[in-house]
Amino acid sequence: MLARNAESLYWIGRYVERADDTARILDVTVHQLLEDSNVDPDQASRTLLRVLGIEPPAERLDMWSLTDIVAFSRDTYGGTSIVGAISAARENARGAREVTSTEIWECLNTTYNALAERERTARRLGPHQFLSYVEGRAAMFAGLADSTLSRDDGYRFMVLGRAIERVDMIVRLLLSRVGDSGSSPAWVTLLRSAGAHDTYLRTYRGALDAGRVVEFMLLDRLFPRSIFYSLRLAEHSLDELQNSPHSRVGATAEAQRLLGRARSELEFLQPGALLESLEMRLAALQKTCRDVGEALALQYFHSAPWVGWTDAGRSSALVIEEGEL
Template sequence: MMLARNAESLYWIGRYVERADDMARILDVAIHQLLEDATVDVDRQARLVIQVLGLEAPDPDELMDVWSLTERVAYEKDSVGSIVDLIRSARENARGAREVTSSEMWECLNTTYNGLGDAERRARRLGPHEFLSYVKNRAAMFAGLADATLSHDDGYRYLLLGRSVERVDMTIRMLLSRAGDRVSSPAWVSVLVSAGAHDTFLRTYRGVLDAENIVEFMLVDRLFPRSVFHALRVAEQNMGDLEKRTSRVGAQGEALLLLGRARSSLEFLEPGRLLDDLQDRLLELQDTCREVNEAVTAQYFHVSPYVSWADARVDTEDHVIEESEL
């Protein structure tokens, strides 16, 4: 039986690393677009990126540009939810759960965190892409190490559950950023690029860049790992394995029910109608992510009031994003 604090740490490590990776991807694409298009309203687009990422809105009197956007999303150490803050939080959770993570996973997160300063200095000389590429590459390394060096037991399932729930939320944010655009808008392609899906999409749809196809691929594709449906299915499978309960009447925990309903709602969507009420559907799925997080926390991480962990104060600080971001 895994301690609740270790299970919670693994769950949040999965979420923090995935969020840092996805934020780096989204910011990288946004910066490229801002620098390429001289006609765009930089302040408006920068605020939209911050809104999409769920970060605190900047001061209305502050004029945002590419550099202040990068500062807010990537570099700020004292800003809750920045990329640096997310990696720090993942590292601190790994530090407190060394007995249930591999030494390679810890070394990866620790080295990643310690290398952020050098990556930032290079980025300030050469451009933000240097820092964002560093984060993306290190997140990919961590995912590979977790898969290869961690026993695929309950600890691994908590890590995958956290990663999958976060991936659903972040993919939804990518789609929401374009949900109000015209079907013919070329901006839809940014969703594919942000998710690292552009090449796979072109091979799947034979190069036809159509908004309906893009939404279909990112929302309900069964095989692409960053699609909402695929991430929901992975989360549901790991949640089911964690429950380990049999019941003749099919009674299930709330989190598993929520995941199953969300997956079913996408599985039986009528083809060709995905753009109808897209924003409402995405917001509903985002609410489901929040409810799943609350259900998982209540079911697995909350201990009896009379039990007190010595490091409870650290855990509270590490998980401050839970209330403000989800």
């Protein structure tokens, strides 16, 4: 597979996942601001912007200014807004049409073309319908990818990007709650932002405390949005790309080594020790996501520099010299 196509598929997976997760997080925050008068809109907005890695502006924030920045902004760097992420995913899909299905391209293109009208409606009626639309289109994209793409290297790069982005977003959510009390309602907000509230309640029979929430979001082996599950999925995809899932010498690539180390540190961690040095552990996971992205770029996406034949260069120089004489 061409390096540019592999990189495009990897970033399609990341950008669609980013748009989906951002829409979920913003939707929960907007509902919280509308329903709970005790919540300070400016403080809640700044907390969300820090979660998403966006520098908060100097002026006071409310629900509408927050939505403008997180959902509709076209000036954010790296596709951090919802519109920016969908636009970036579409551009990558347009450049990799030969390795994606027609259904995937039409899904992303249709979603992008509908954003302007959806944005105008959201400014009149509120952002919920816009955010629900994005979540639904991201779910459609995931379903089309699973049902229309061959399980080849292209599919693995897309799944790899989605898994790494999911780890990064869940880590950001957990970092925003470090220091909260064990019975704080913010933990319910976190579960809803991750789409994990119903599954958590079924798993723990409704018992809610900080330790169990962190344990569920970090270590659960069955929930697809947990950090452990996503790390294992990314590691499996990378093993398949290496074409040597049972190599005798262990991890030979830097990205594979980083993912394996992060996954094993969680796998053999005592659940009761999760809240101890949680912030440091989450910061290490966030750094792992950055390092894995850089390692993948070096290993797969950066094409080799152009190399010309030395004889050809010498011959052309000789011809020029003879012509001058």
